[in-house]
Amino acid sequence: MAKITASVYTSHVPAIGAAIDLGKTQEPYWQPLFKGYEFSKQWMKDNKPDVIFLVYNDHATAFSLDMIPTFAIGTAAQFLPADEGFGPRPVPKVIGHPDLASHIAHSVIQQDFDLTIVNKMEVDHGLTVPLSLMCGQPDAWPCPVIPFAVNVVQYPVPSGQRCFNLGKAIRKAVESYDQDLKVQIWGTGGMSHQLQGPRAGLINKEFDNAFLDRLIADPQGQASVPHIDYVREAGSEGVELVMWLIARGAMDDVAGNAANSIATHAGSVRVRHRFYHVPASNTAVGHLILENI
Amino acid sequence: MAKITASVYTSHVPAIGAAIDLGKTQEPYWQPLFKGYEFSKQWMKDNKPDVIFLVYNDHATAFSLDMIPTFAIGTAAQFLPADEGFGPRPVPKVIGHPDLASHIAHSVIQQDFDLTIVNKMEVDHGLTVPLSLMCGQPDAWPCPVIPFAVNVVQYPVPSGQRCFNLGKAIRKAVESYDQDLKVQIWGTGGMSHQLQGPRAGLINKEFDNAFLDRLIADPQGQASVPHIDYVREAGSEGVELVMWLIARGAMDDVAGNAANSIATHAGSVRVRHRFYHVPASNTAVGHLILENI
Amino acid sequence: MALDKPYKDIPGTIIFDADQSRKGYHLNQFCMSLMKAENRERFKRDQRAYLDEWPMSEEQKQAVLDMDLNRAMALGGNIYFLAKIGATHGKSFQQMAGSMTGMSEEEYRAMMLAGGRSIEGNRHLGEDGDAQPQHQPQGQAGRKASV
Amino acid sequence: MALDKPYKDIPGTIIFDADQSRKGYHLNQFCMSLMKAENRERFKRDQRAYLDEWPMSEEQKQAVLDMDLNRAMALGGNIYFLAKIGATHGKSFQQMAGSMTGMSEEEYRAMMLAGGRSIEGNRHLGEDGDAQPQHQPQGQAGRKASV
Numbered sequence: 022m023a024k025i026t027a028s029v030y031t032s033h034v035p036a037i038g039a040a041i042d043l044g045k046t047q048e049p050y051w052q053p054l055f056k057g058y059e060f061s062k063q064w065m066k067d068n069k070p071d072v073i074f075l076v077y078n079d080h081a082t083a084f085s086l087d088m089i090p091t092f093a094i095g096t097a098a099q100f101l102p103a104d105e106g107f108g109p110r111p112v113p114k115v116i117g118h119p120d121l122a123s124h125i126a127h128s129v130i131q132q133d134f135d136l137t138i139v140n141k142m143e144v145d146h147g148l149t150v151p152l153s154l155m156c157g158q159p160d161a162w163p164c165p166v167i168p169f170a171v172n173v174v175q176y177p178v179p180s181g182q183r184c185f186n187l188g189k190a191i192r193k194a195v196e197s198y199d200q201d202l203k204v205q206i207w208g209t210g211g212m213s214h215q216l217q218g219p220r221a222g223l224i225n226k227e228f229d230n231a232f233l234d235r236l237i238a239d240p241q242g243q244a245s246v247p248h249i250d251y252v253r254e255a256g257s258e259g260v261e262l263v264m265w266l267i268a269r270g271a272m273d274d275v276a277g278n279a280a281n282s283i284a285t286h287a288g289s290v291r292v293r294h295r296f297y298h299v300p301a302s303n304t305a306v307g308h309l310i311l312e313n314i
Numbered sequence: 315m316a317k318i319t320a321s322v323y324t325s326h327v328p329a330i331g332a333a334i335d336l337g338k339t340q341e342p343y344w345q346p347l348f349k350g351y352e353f354s355k356q357w358m359k360d361n362k363p364d365v366i367f368l369v370y371n372d373h374a375t376a377f378s379l380d381m382i383p384t385f386a387i388g389t390a391a392q393f394l395p396a397d398e399g400f401g402p403r404p405v406p407k408v409i410g411h412p413d414l415a416s417h418i419a420h421s422v423i424q425q426d427f428d429l430t431i432v433n434k435m436e437v438d439h440g441l442t443v444p445l446s447l448m449c450g451q452p453d454a455w456p457c458p459v460i461p462f463a464v465n466v467v468q469y470p471v472p473s474g475q476r477c478f479n480l481g482k483a484i485r486k487a488v489e490s491y492d493q494d495l496k497v498q499i500w501g502t503g504g505m506s507h508q509l510q511g512p513r514a515g516l517i518n519k520e521f522d523n524a525f526l527d528r529l530i531a532d533p534q535g536q537a538s539v540p541h542i543d544y545v546r547e548a549g550s551e552g553v554e555l556v557m558w559l560i561a562r563g564a565m566d567d568v569a570g571n572a573a574n575s576i577a578t579h580a581g582s583v584r585v586r587h588r589f590y591h592v593p594a595s596n597t598a599v600g601h602l603i604l605e606n607i
Numbered sequence: 608m609a610l611d612k613p614y615k616d617i618p619g620t621i622i623f624d625a626d627q628s629r630k631g632y633h634l635n636q637f638c639m640s641l642m643k644a645e646n647r648e649r650f651k652r653d654q655r656a657y658l659d660e661w662p663m664s665e666e667q668k669q670a671v672l673d674m675d676l677n678r679a680m681a682l683g684g685n686i687y688f689l690a691k692i693g694a695t696h697g698k699s700f701q702q703m704a705g706s707m708t709g710m711s712e713e714e715y716r717a718m719m720l721a722g723g724r725s726i727e728g729n730r731h732l733g734e735d736g737d738a739q740p741q742h743q744p745q746g747q748a749g750r751k752a753s754v
Numbered sequence: 755m756a757l758d759k760p761y762k763d764i765p766g767t768i769i770f771d772a773d774q775s776r777k778g779y780h781l782n783q784f785c786m787s788l789m790k791a792e793n794r795e796r797f798k799r800d801q802r803a804y805l806d807e808w809p810m811s812e813e814q815k816q817a818v819l820d821m822d823l824n825r826a827m828a829l830g831g832n833i834y835f836l837a838k839i840g841a842t843h844g845k846s847f848q849q850m851a852g853s854m855t856g857m858s859e860e861e862y863r864a865m866m867l868a869g870g871r872s873i874e875g876n877r878h879l880g881e882d883g884d885a886q887p888q889h890q891p892q893g894q895a896g897r898k899a900s901v
């Protein structure tokens with residue numbers, strides 16, 4: 022039986038990818054940020070998963086305005102890093118896990134989540150920057166990755182509650198897979214940032230840290246926070262944080278099926294790492310590692 | 315306020331489109347079928363809607379295996395008839411209703427249906443054959459049409475219950491639109507047919523007629539029928555019938571919000587027309603017109 | 608996959624699920640290419656050369672060349688995709704569906720006009736209906752085969 | 755549209771919803787085309803000629819030529835799409851975001867290093883924060899403008 026062993030949460034700022042690719046990680050601007058991920062890189066080596074289920078959003082890369090899926094699961098054998106305007110990032114291609122991905126799609130659609138199944142797509146910084154932060158610059162990523170893209174570009178985006186319930190459905194799907202696989206689920210994006218308009222550059226440390234506290238201790242409560250609070254308090258792009266709730270909903274202490282929004286404590290979760298830093302380019306960077314115990 | 319005035323249900327067999335386009339409707343093979351739609355064409359003239367919300371499935375036309383959306387709503391200004399291998403059907407282009415379509419997408423996504431928004435697509439016989447059956451061969455279709463495509467090509471397809479609840483959500487969305495529009499919702503596809511394998515040609519009149527009876531009188535009961543019953547009893551392609559439940563869920567006698575699966579009688583519905591005929595090519599043809607009263 | 612596939616016990620039917628889809632990806636995408644008139648022309652001019660542009664298995668290519676739709680389905684084809692090959696050859700959906708039963712075109716058409724294939728005996732594998740494996744091929748072909 | 759747009763009262767922000775998306779469709783699809791290196795070259799060689807290939811409004815084209823991102827956003831642009839224009843000109847996301855505030859690159863970078871823009875006064879229209887309409891443009895530009 023496959024099992025979700027841990028969840029990882031991290032911002033996925035494009036400038037972080039550029040800093041890594043251009044060898045700037047030891048510059049004074051970047052050094053404090055990368056220091057926050059040193060633990061994480063070691064932890065990844067010590068806790069190598071068999072598959073990473075990576076929740077992110079596409080930033081007008083694979084999906085233009087021609088088709089905007091609310092939730093899209095990548096079932097292809099591989100996914101190439103996209104050219105976002107500066108040429109593709111010099112990182113390994115992403116190897117998928119078509120069999121597990123199809124299994125999850127099958128199960129989650131039958132749990133009333135209306136996924137779009139994607140057999141061909143390129144992946145942008147939303148997916149590759151978290152891999153770089155957690156794995157450094159290897160010749161190949163340590164394991165297969167299932168990309169799961171959430172629409173947070175065109176409003177309305179799925180609600181926090183919908184995302185949290187989806188996490189529960191994904192957990193159920195993973196646990197019904199008959200191979201013994203250690204699966205990590207990652208939630209990426211955020212934290213507070215606004216990339217546009219006269220309010221660009223907004224950072225709200227209080228909001229971000231309260232979000233981290235509550236994501237750990239009261240995820241159901243955090244799931245009920247409406248979008249408008251994210252946009253108002255954490256910036257127009259801060260709404261990416263709803264994606265963290267998908268990963269959180271898949272953890273052991275959150276039980277009940279997807280249709281049931283009441284969380285009861287069925288297992289417990291340990292905080293292995295927590296980090297927060299301002300700024301990376303326009304963005305506050307947050308990072309958490311939670312393990313099922 | 316916009317309002318759903320009626321729902322129309324019909325099979326969408328490609329050979330029917332060919333019979334119309336090639337002027338064969340009075341041939342002995344086709345004549346009994348088209349006779350069944352004479353009432354309907356007059357009814358369309360007498361009850362011209364402002365917009366048709368047309369639920370159908372794409373048959374490997376707009377959506378290849380690269381992207382398979384469970385539910386896709388067309389928000390474009392127009393949709394061209396596709397070339398399905400014989401050249402495009404000689405029918406008018408389909409004019410969309412981007413404003414109402416976007417409104418419905420906005421509302422329905424916030425009711426926890428994970429739609430894919432599509433701004434560019436061609437439409438196949440699944441959408442154009444029902445228009446031809448109901449409207450004949452005009453120079454332009456009588457009103458704008460919002461295409462709503464359901465995946466019934468790659469299993470798993472959405473359940474009957476999911477479709478029925480989606481219909482309720484669409485009704486709620488339509489009723490929150492601030493222009494006075496008469497909206498018809500059409501459910502298409504089916505009835506019993508199997509297009510492949512040694513079981514090709516399956517027709518199950520008992521199943522089809524029981525489906526029609528129950529769709530009228532006990533739609534909630536019909537919604538709870540699992541896929542496997544459709545596939546087993548009505549053929550591998552008979553599963554298209556789940557799309558009729560979307561239209562049925564949007565009618566006045568089905569109340570309650572989308573999350574609530576218990577139907578209570580809030581209004582009533584009149585059967586204006588019912589027709590059943592075998593065969594059209596490989597398929598049993600069913601047709602219903604229900605009005606809200 | 609530990610998920611139920613309750614449709615596995617229906618005779619004479621292949622359900623196009625994620626496993627079939629994976630197997631048939633290139634075969635089906637080849638079929639999609641036939642939605643363009645110029646591709647249909649190129650395919651008809653030299654089927655083998657056109658097929659060789661696609662990373663399909665040799666078995667899949669042969670099934671297309673033979674227009675053996677049952678075989679193409681078993682190799683991951685989906686009927687809505689395969690229908691584009693039929694359209695390219697000017698075949699109707701009825702001709703294509705009929706070809707999978709072993710019946711002649713006339714036999715299949717007559718069955719449909721008489722109300723179609725009965726569900727009786729064709730719900731579950733192991734019954735005795737005409738779609739069961741032990742009764743293939745059907746029609747004149749079957750009668751010949753059993754002689 | 756009778757749906758709530760509760761985000762309308764947030765200062766200095768445009769939320770990319772279906773209405774904006776419709777307005778900006780061609781502008782944003784033009785931006786997508788810049789994901790190909792050869793298109794970036796063609797665009798840089800003759801911006802006007804490249805823009806004229808797209809059914810965009812003259813205002814939208816002018817906003818692109820001027821790199822006036824606030825204007826482009828008001829005309830339906832989405833920041834993730836518009837970012838491809840910035841990338842084509844070799845601009846970072848920080849440079850693009852900063853350009854919408856009126857601050858110089860150095861001013862904006864200094865604000866971010868000091869912890870970013872404060873939320874205080876910037877939650878609702880009508881408060882007195884630095885993102886409110888009455889305080890635009892910000893930075894040196896604003897001080898010059900008010901002289």
Ligand SMILES: [Fe+3]
Nearest residue numbers: 147210211261
């Ligand atoms: Fe992002």
Ligand SMILES: [Fe+3]
Nearest residue numbers: 440503504554
């Ligand atoms: Fe169909």
